Amino acid sequence: MKKSVYSICGMCAVRCPLRVEVENGRVTWVEGNANDSGMGTSICAKGAASIPFQYDNQRPQSPMIRVGERGSGEWKNVSWDEAYDFITDKLKKIIDQHGAKAIMLTDRGGPFADLRKAFMKAIGSPNYINHDCTCGRNSNHASKSVNGMGRTGFNYDLKNARHIVLFGRNITESFKVKEVKSFMKAVKNGAHVTYVDPRVTNTAAKATRFWRINPGTDYALLLGITNYIIANKLYDEDFVGKWVIGLPELQTFLKPYTPEWAAEETGISAEEIKAFCHEVNNDRPGVIFHIGWHLSRYRDSFYASRMLNILNALMGNVEKPGGLILPKTPGDAGAKGLKSLGADIPAVKEPRCDECDTTYSHFDSGAGMLQIAYQAMDTGKPYPVKAYIAHRHNPILAMPDPVEQKRILSKLDLLVAVEVNYSETAWFADVILPESTFFERDTILRTEKGPKPGFGMRRKCIEPFYDSKPGWQIYTDLAGMLGKEEYFPYETIEDIWNYQLQDTDIKIEDFEAKGFVKLCDKPIGCDPDNLKFGTKSGKLEIVNEQWEKLGIKSFVPYESPEHPPEGSYRLLFGRKGYQTHGQSTNNPVLSELLGANKLWINTAEAEKMGIGDGDMVEVSNGDAVGTIEARVTDFIHPEAVFMLHGFGKDIPVLARAYGKGLADEVFMKGKLTQWDKAGGGLCLAESFVTVTAAA
Numbered sequence: 188m189k190k191s192v193y194s195i196c197g198m199c200a201v202r203c204p205l206r207v208e209v210e211n212g213r214v215t216w217v218e219g220n221a222n223d224s225g226m227g228t229s230i231c232a233k234g235a236a237s238i239p240f241q242y243d244n245q246r247p248q249s250p251m252i253r254v255g256e257r258g259s260g261e262w263k264n265v266s267w268d269e270a271y272d273f274i275t276d277k278l279k280k281i282i283d284q285h286g287a288k289a290i291m292l293t294d295r296g297g298p299f300a301d302l303r304k305a306f307m308k309a310i311g312s313p314n315y316i317n318h319d320c321t322c323g324r325n326s327n328h329a330s331k332s333v334n335g336m337g338r339t340g341f342n343y344d345l346k347n348a349r350h351i352v353l354f355g356r357n358i359t360e361s362f363k364v365k366e367v368k369s370f371m372k373a374v375k376n377g378a379h380v381t382y383v384d385p386r387v388t389n390t391a392a393k394a395t396r397f398w399r400i401n402p403g404t405d406y407a408l409l410l411g412i413t414n415y416i417i418a419n420k421l422y423d424e425d426f427v428g429k430w431v432i433g434l435p436e437l438q439t440f441l442k443p444y445t446p447e448w449a450a451e452e453t454g455i456s457a458e459e460i461k462a463f464c465h466e467v468n469n470d471r472p473g474v475i476f477h478i479g480w481h482l483s484r485y486r487d488s489f490y491a492s493r494m495l496n497i498l499n500a501l502m503g504n505v506e507k508p509g510g511l512i513l514p515k516t517p518g519d520a521g522a523k524g525l526k527s528l529g530a531d532i533p534a535v536k537e538p539r540c541d542e543c544d545t546t547y548s549h550f551d552s553g554a555g556m557l558q559i560a561y562q563a564m565d566t567g568k569p570y571p572v573k574a575y576i577a578h579r580h581n582p583i584l585a586m587p588d589p590v591e592q593k594r595i596l597s598k599l600d601l602l603v604a605v606e607v608n609y610s611e612t613a614w615f616a617d618v619i620l621p622e623s624t625f626f627e628r629d630t631i632l633r634t635e636k637g638p639k640p641g642f643g644m645r646r647k648c649i650e651p652f653y654d655s656k657p658g659w660q661i662y663t664d665l666a667g668m669l670g671k672e673e674y675f676p677y678e679t680i681e682d683i684w685n686y687q688l689q690d691t692d693i694k695i696e697d698f699e700a701k702g703f704v705k706l707c708d709k710p711i712g713c714d715p716d717n718l719k720f721g722t723k724s725g726k727l728e729i730v731n732e733q734w735e736k737l738g739i740k741s742f743v744p745y746e747s748p749e750h751p752p753e754g755s756y757r758l759l760f761g762r763k764g765y766q767t768h769g770q771s772t773n774n775p776v777l778s779e780l781l782g783a784n785k786l787w788i789n790t791a792e793a794e795k796m797g798i799g800d801g802d803m804v805e806v807s808n809g810d811a812v813g814t815i816e817a818r819v820t821d822f823i824h825p826e827a828v829f830m831l832h833g834f835g836k837d838i839p840v841l842a843r844a845y846g847k848g849l850a851d852e853v854f855m856k857g858k859l860t861q862w863d864k865a866g867g868g869l870c871l872a873e874s875f876v877t878v879t880a881a882a
Contacts, residue, residue, distance in 0.1 A: 188210070188211060189208065189209070189210045189211075190208075190209050190210075191206055191207070191208055191209075192206070192207045192208075192209060192646050192647075192648045193205070193206055193207075193220055193222075193644070193646060193698075193699075193701065193702025193703075194206075194207050194625065194626070194644075194645050194646050194647075194648055194702065195625065195630070195633075195643060195644075195645035195702075196217075196230075196234045196237065196625060197237075197607075197624065197625025197645075198233040198234050198236065198237050198240070198625075198767060198770075199233055199767040199770075200295055200296075200297060200767075201362075201363045201364070202297065202298070202633075203219060203220075203226060203230070203231075203234060203363070203364050203365070204219065204220035204222075204223045204226055204643065204702055204703065205217055205218065205219060205220055205230070205234065206218055206219070206220050206221065206228075206702075207626065207648045209648050209649055212649055212650065213649065214237075214238050214241055214626055214648060214649060215238075217230065217234060217235065217237055217238060218230050219234075219364065220701070220702055220703075222700075222701040222702065222703070223365075223703070225365040225368070225369070226364060226365055227368075229364050229368065230364065231362070231364055231764065231765070232764065232765035232776075232777065232780070233765060233766070233767055233771060233777065234364075235776075236765075236771070236774050236775075236776040236777045237624075237625070237626070239774065239775040239776050240624070240774050240775065241624055241626050241627075241649075241652065242652065243774070243775050245609070245773060245840055245841055245842060245843070246607060246608055246609060246621070246653075247606060247607070247608075247609060247613070247619050247621035247653075247655070248264075248621065248653035248654060248655075249264045249265070249621065249653065249654040249655075250264070250265050250266065250267055250269070250270035250618070250619065250620055250621065250654070251263065251264055251265065251270075251618065251619040252265050252269070252270060252273055252617065252618055253616065253617050253618070257593070257596075257597060257602075257615050257616075257617070258593065258614060258615045260614065260838070260839060260840075262619070267654075267656065267664075270618055270620060271664060271665065271668055272668075273617075273618060274601065274603055274618055274665065275665065275668040275669055277574065277600060277601040277617075278290060278310075278574055278601065278669060279669070280600075281573045281574050281600055281601065282310075282311075284573075285570070285571050285573055286311075286537065286570075287310050287311035287312045287537070288311070288312050288313060288314065288535075288537040288538075288540065288570060289312075289570065289571055289572055289573045289574060290307075290310065290312045290314065290572075290573075290574040290575075290576070291312070291314040291315075291316065291540060291560055291572050291574070291575050291576070292306070292307050292312075292314065292315055292316070292575075292576040292577075292578060293315075293316045293317060293318065293557055293575070293576075293577055293578070293580045293582065294317055294318070294577075294578040294579060294580050295317060295318045295579060295580050296317035296318060296319060296554060298633035298634065298643075299630050299631055299633060299658075300315075300317065301527055301528050301529065301631060302528055302631050302658060302659055302662060302683075303315060303578055303658075303662060304528075304529055305527070305528035305529035305532060305674070305675075306662040306665070306666055306675070307535075308529045308532045308533075308534075308535055308674075309529075309532050309666050309671040309674035309675060310666065310669055310671055311535055311537070312535065312537070313535045313537050313538065313539045313540075313544075314539060314540050314541070314555070314560065314572070315555065316541060316554065316555030316556065316557050316560055317554045317555065317580075318557070318580055318582075318585060319554045320483065320556050320557050320558050320586075320862070320867055320868060320869055321483050321557075321582075321585045321586055321868075321869055321871065322480070322481050322482075322483060322868075323338050323479070323480055323481065323482055323483075323868075324482075324483065324550075324551075324554065324556070324866055324867040324868045325479065325482040325483060325488045325489040325492050325863055325866035325867065325868035326338045326478045326479035326480065326482040326488075326492040326866075327551060327554075327866075328489060328549070328550065328551065328865070328866045328867055329478065329479075329489050329490075329492035329493040329495075329496055329866060330478055330492070330496055331551070331721070332493060332496075332549075332728070332731045332734050332739070332741075333493060333496040333497060333500065333722075333727055333728055333729070333731070334496065334500075334720045334721065334722065334727050334728075335720050335721025335722035335723075335728075336720070336721045337551065338478060338479075338480075339514070340513075340514075340721070341505075341511035341512065341513060341514070342511070342512045342513075342514045342636075342637065343366075343369075343475050343477065343511065343512075344369075344475075344508060344509050344510055344511070344512050345366065345369040345370045345372075345373050345475065346369040346370075346372040346373050346376075347373070347473060347508045347509035348373050348378050348473050348474070348475050348509040348510070349378055349379065349470035349471075349473035349474065349509055350378060350379040350380075350381070350466065350467050350470035350471075350473065350474045350475070351370070351373060351378060351379070351380050351381070351474075351475050351477070352380075352381045352383075352467070352474070352475065352476045352477065352495075352498075353380070353381070353382045353383065353390060353394075353477050354383045354384075354405050354409075354477070354479060354491065354495065355383065355384050355405070355479070355481075355482075355484070356390075356477045356479060356480055357384070357388045357389070357390045357761060358370050358390050358477075359371075359388075359389045359390045359393060359764065360388060360389050360390065360761070360762065360763055360764040361480070361481065361761065361762055361764075362764060370393075371393075374393050379395045379396070379466060379470060380393060380394040380395050380396070381394060381395070381396040381397075381398070381463060382394035382396070382397050382398070383397075383398045383400050383405065383408065384397075384398075384399070384400065385399060385400055385401070385402045385759060385823065385824035385826075385827045386399075386759065386761075386787065386822060386823045386824065386827070386829050387399070387822035387823070388761070389764070396463065398453075398455050398459070399454070399824055400453050400454065400455060400824075401452065401453050401454045401748075401824065401826065402748065402757045402759070402824055402826055402827045402872070403485050403748030403749075403757070403872070403873075404452045404453045404454075404747075404748060405484075405485065405487075405488070405491045406485075406487045406488075406490055406491040406494065406745055407444075407448075407449050407452035407453050407745050407747075408449055408452075408453045408455060408460070409491055409494040409495065409498070410441060410444035410449060410494065410745060411444055411445065411446045411448060411449025411450070411453070411457075411460050412446075412449070412460060412463065412464060412498070413437070413441055413444075413494055413497065413498060413501070414441040414442070414444045414445055414446065414449075415445070415446050415460065415461055415464045416464050416467075416468070416498070416501060417434070417437065417438050417441060417501070418438075418441075419464070421464050421465065421467070421468035422468070422471075422501035422502065422503070423471060423472060423501065423502060423503025425503070426472075426500075426503030426505075427500065427501060427503070430500070430505070430718060430720075430726050430727055431500050431501075431726060431727045431729060432724055432726050432727070432728055432729065432730065433728060433729030433730030433741065434729060436729065436730050436741070436742075437497070437729045437730075437742070440742040444745065445457075446460040446461055452745075452747060467502065471502040471503060471504065472502055472503045472504040472507040472509070472510050473504070473507065473508060473509025473510060474499075474502045474504055474509070474510065475499070475504065475509070475510060475511065476495045476496075476498045476499050476502070477495070478492050478495045478496050478499070479491070479492045479495065482866075482868060483868035483869045483870070483871045484868075484870070484871060484872040484873075485748065485870060485872055485873060486748075486861075486863060486870050486873060487743070487745070487746070487863070488863060488866065488868055488870075489863045489865040489866025489867075489868065490742075490743055490865065490866075492866070493741075496727075497727075497729055499511055500727040500729070505715065505718055506713040506714060506715040506718060507713065507715055508713070512638075512713060513713075513718070513719065514636035514637055514640075515636060515637060515638060515639075515640050515711040516634070516636055516640055517634065517640050517641075517691075517706050519640065519711055520639075520640050520706040520707040520711065521706075521707075522640075522691065522692070522706040522707075523690040523691045523692075524634060524690070524691075525632055525633075525634055525642060525687040525688065525690075525691070526686060526687050526688075526689055526690050528631065528683070528686065528687070531674070532674045538569065539552060539555065540559075540560050540563040540569065540570065540572050541555045541556045541557070541559035541560045541563065542559060542569065543555050543556055543559070545569075547559070547867070548737065549734055549737045549739055550867050556867050557582060557586065558586070558859060558860070558862055558869060560572060561586075561592070561595050561859060562860070564595050564596070564598055564599065565595045565598065572599070573599060573600040573601070574599065574600060574601040574602075574603075575596070575599055575601070575602050575603070576603045576604075576605065577602070577603070577604050577605070577606075577612050577613075577616070578605045578622075578658070579605065579606055579607065579622065580612070581610035581611055581612045581613075581768075581769060582612055583596075583610075583611035583612045583615060584610065584611045584612070584768070584769045584833065584850070584852060585768070585852070586852065586859060586869070587852055587855030587856075587857075587858035587859050587869060587871065587874075588852070588853075588855055588856055588857065588858055588859045589611065589850075589852055589853055590811075590853070591857075591859050592859065593615060596615060601617055601618075602615065602616040602617050602618075603616060603617065603618045603619075603620065604616040604618070604619050604620070605620045605622050605658065605661060606619060606620070606621065606622060607621065607622050607623070607624055607655075608770055608773075609773075609838050609840055609841055610769065611769070611836075611837075611838065614838050620656075620661055621653065621654065621655040621656075622655060622656065622657065622658050622661065623647075623651045623655040623656060623657050624651075624652075624655075625645065626647075626648045626649050627647060627648070627649055627650065627651040627652065627655065627657070628645070628647055628651075628657035628658065628659075629645060629646055629647045629657060629659070629680040630644075630645040630657070630658070630659070630680075631659060631680075631683055631684070631687065632644055632684055632687045632688070633645075635703060638710035638711055638712075639705045639706070639707055639709075639710050639711070640705070640706050640707070640711075641703055641704045641705040641706050642688075642691075642693065642698075642703060642704050642706075643702065643703040644684075644698040644702060644703065646698075646702070657680070659677070659680055659683055662675065663675045663677050681695060728741075729741065739865050740865075743865075749873075750826065751826055751875045752875065754877055754878070754879070755875040755876060755877045755878075756788070756792070756826060756827055756828040756875065756876060756877075756878060757826055757827045757828075757872065757873075757874070757875055758808075758827075758828060758829075758830075758851060758854055758855075758872070758874045758875065758876045759827050759828070759829040759872055760829065760830055760831065760832045760851040760871070760872075761829065761831065761832065762831055762832055762833065763781070763831060765777055765780055765781070766781060766831065766833065767833075768832055768833045769832070769833035769834075769836070770833070771833065772833050772834055772836060772841075772843075772844040772847070773836065773841040773842075773843045773844040774843075775843070778843040778844055781831070782847070783815075783816065783834060783847035783848035784815065784830045784831040784833075784834040784847075784848035784849065785815060785816045785817065785818040785830065785831075785848075786804060786806060786815045786816070786817050786818060786828050786829070786830050786849075786878070787818045787820055787822070787823045787828060787829035787830070788804070788817055788818070788819055788820075788823065788828050788878060789819075789820070789821070789823050789824065789825040789827075790819055790820060790821050791825060792825050793817065793819040796878070796879065796880055797880060798817050798819065798878075798880050799817070799819060800817065800818060800819040800820075801816060801817065802816070802817050802880065802881070803815070803816055803817070803880075803881035804816075804817045804878050804879065804880060804881055805878070805879050805880070805881045805882070806828075806849060806854065806876050806877070806878055807854075807876060807877045807879075808854040808855075808856050808874060808875065808876045808877070809856050811853045811854050811856060813835070813849045813853070814849075814881045815830065815848060815849045828876065828878060830848070830849060830851050831848075832851055832852075833850075834847055834848030834849060834850060835847075835848055835849045835850030835853065836850075854874055854876050855871065855874045856874070858870060858871070858873065858874060861873065
């Protein structure tokens with residue numbers, strides 16, 4: 188029997204809409220959901236590799252309880268009842284001794300996190316945290332400080348843009364299918380693209396201007412650009428006069444930061460900076476300064492992103508074709524939204540372990556800060572954290588210094604990993620609960636914002652291949668065993684969907700035709716005369732008085748980055764278009780494409796050390812040492828080296844990836860406590876490594 192099912196991909200965090208073909212209970216084909224006009228039938232290599240992953244036996248096949256030392260790889264397969272009993276017995280003892288606030292859960296955020304937030308609320312813990320301290324916290328908080336909304340508060344109208352400015356946003360390799368298609372339409376239509384990076388990437392190849400910037404000087408370049416734009420009035424004076432406050436203060440601050448000054452810091456000539464400024468002036472308002480996605484890089488990345496937000500304001504590009512578009516919500520369509528699963532659960536009054544509601548009250552407590560929670564685990568302050576549930580989140584790989592992380596995690600009474608993969612964090616856990624793959628599970632409904640807002644549904648396509656369960660069932664079961672069934676009374680996914688839809692006019696069967704439901708027939712257009720910002724003033728705030736009162740300055744003087752010692756290099760990392768961090772390196776198909784990562788090193792630097800392309804080199808930082816193949820190239824700055832993230836796997840059951848390449852995070856010694864206090868992002872590009880020819 189053959190059938191077609193509309194679902195949502197789970198091979199990365201983008202979660203593209205899919206159409207899945209199933210025959211005799213097996214997935215035989217997957218493609219983009221053509222009902223989505225921005226998607227078509229397009230799918231990326233990661234999505235296409237979902238079928239071999241589905242039938243891979245190198246993933247958790249049943250619940251597992253550790254029987255050896257943490258990280259030893261000694262496990263016993265158990266039933267779900269035994270695993271649940273083990274977990275809930277531990278949690279009940281922790282709650283009795285320390286209260287529910289001693290329990291923490293982290294995940295990768297996104298539209299399905301409402302389930303896990305509700306679970307934490309139900310058991311009485313405030314400590315839901317997502318992964319974003321290693322990703323977009325700096326850009327999120329920079330955006331909030333200027334426009335009162337997070338980094339998703341605007342959509343980018345890329346396809347209609349006349350000029351797209353990208354600071355390290357490698358949009359063609361770390362991508363969303365619909366976004367990169369829009370970007371390529373802009374390129375085809377002749378849009379200017381300015382790409383800034385210490386390394387040449389695929390996105391640089393699509394640019395009309397590539398600046399190989401000195402590593403760590405993004406903020407300096409942005410100061411020089413903004414100085415020249417304001418001094419020469421190359422901005423939308425009418426828009427700024429109506430919607431922006433703080434321009435005089437910014438102008439005063441910027442006086443020392445001329446293009447000539449910026450040239451000395453960045454290695455980009457003053458003449459090029461000035462030419463760029465005149466070009467964006469000619470192209471506005473269809474100019475997009477991307478505020479950054481993965482911006483956990485340098486110690487001043489928050490202020491770099493803040494300046495990118497300010498430059499967008501100066502372009503007057505809000506609610507303009509080719510600029511920043513306010514994403515339309517169900518309310519904009521005159522409809523009710525989905526009901527949160529936590530809406531009827533009493534609020535938790537306990538303080539957060541990461542202090543995002545107290546000491547760091549300017550941070551978004553909805554995402555929290557995992558690096559601060561690690562301090563609570565380690566020190567017991569502001570109170571002990573004794574249990575940690577990591578839901579498809581792998582901090583040992585994503586965060587710096589895994590040796591230090593394991594030292595801290597060893598203090599826990601319970602570490603549970605809910606995973607579809609064997610991850611470094613799962614391998615160090617006490618219990619692994621295998622979540623069903625996205626083909627095997629239904630998921631809570633998600634809200635889809637845009638010109639035609641609506642709701643999306645992930646439907647189960649096939650029955651689980653191994654002894655796994657969907658996330659909604661795992662957390663419903665655990666809530667019931669902890670005596671919180673009144674807050675999680677769901678017996679089926681349909682019960683959850685009906686709860687979410689109860690305030691709407693939408694029914695479950697309405698999703699069958701396309702896999703999603705739109706709440707209006709025609710797109711909701713832009714309204715540049717009636718803008719809505721989330722700031723206290725209702726305007727774009729170059730000077731944010733509320734944040735100033737909390738000690739977060741609107742402007743900080745530039746400090747030159749530290750330069751690497753002789754023989755050392757700043758370590759940079761990234762990924763390819765067919766890679767989702769460490770999730771792809773053991774995929775049956777993607778692992779063949781990825782092989783092992785290599786160390787990019789500048790040609791002139793390699794020649795000094797007698798290193799040739801393909802030679803093995805030793806990389807070290809303190810007691811972290813490893814060997815890797817060199818990729819000698821002109822396409823990277825002489826002060827930096829680069830490797831793909833997600834390699835250096837030391838989990839034997841991941842046979843395709845085991846022992847291949849190096850893990851960049853092991854060389855980030857001491858960086859677990861070094862982070863941007865204004866924006867919250869970790870400083871993942873502030874480590875130096877020594878490189879020598881391997882013996």
